[in-house]
Amino acid sequence: MQFKLIYISPNGTTEKTTQVLKNIIEKDGHAVEHINLGRGEYRQDFGPILETINAADIVGFGAPAYHMDMLEPMKMFLQALQSAGQTYQFRAFLYLNYGGITSGKAFSNTAQVLEALNIPVIGAMKVTAPHFHHPDPFPTKTTEALIGDFYEAIKAKDFAPIANDRQKELFAVRKKRVDLLYPLVHIIGKKRELPITIKADRCKSCGKCVKECPVGAIRLDDAVTIEGAKCIHCYHCSVACKLGAVAVPVEKLDTMIKLNKRIIGMESPLNAIYY
Incomplete structure (x- = not known):
């Protein structure tokens, strides 16, 4: 099969997650193309990706969580998928790197877009990763094992789609307070920009x-x-x-992170696969 891994990774952790995924999939005998939306021509023009996306059997969409959603360039790419007016033949999976506080509505929002395009979702994975200003090692052996488990899980069910009702259950927000805060998060985030x-x-x-x-x-x-x-x-x-x-002034980020933990708490489980 032909896989495409389309991702955005400003600070490198999602790119490392993508590379681990790529290695695992290739080791299983499949062809993999990985595309960073934040590099080269793709920053300005999604056209070349849209022209060839249907050549893939399975497309993985990966991004860091930001303001309880996928990072903006990934949201822009999903909008481009909607605007292209194509009929898509591939199946999709989602993967998210986040700081452990909340994955927010990243999965549910993205799954809704794909559902509207009749693109089946076969699974999703969330992985905790260090913030860009923390030099913690990544990926860890635990992270690599989780990524391997994710691939084996979707492979074991022959990459079959998740039923819509099951998908809504799996991708529901983990805490009610996320629903309360989500409408405000972009306004608050704008005011907190450094x-x-x-x-x-x-x-x-x-x-x-x-x-x-x-x-x-x-x-x-x-x-x-x-x-x-x-x-x-x-x-x-x-x-x-x-x-x-x-x-x-990145030292202010740690103050914000501590405040977010007090308001929202840490997500449980921190790392998870959905299939």
């Missing part, structure tokens, strides 16, 4: 931040500028720049 400052005295105009930005929000002309309307505040630019020319 400032991104370009330090001109440290910048060498190497263009790495421009190349690494997953949504193409950074430009380099006479100086580096960030297009606020495009920026998704993933803060990857601050990690990508090794010169310290892109400054973000």
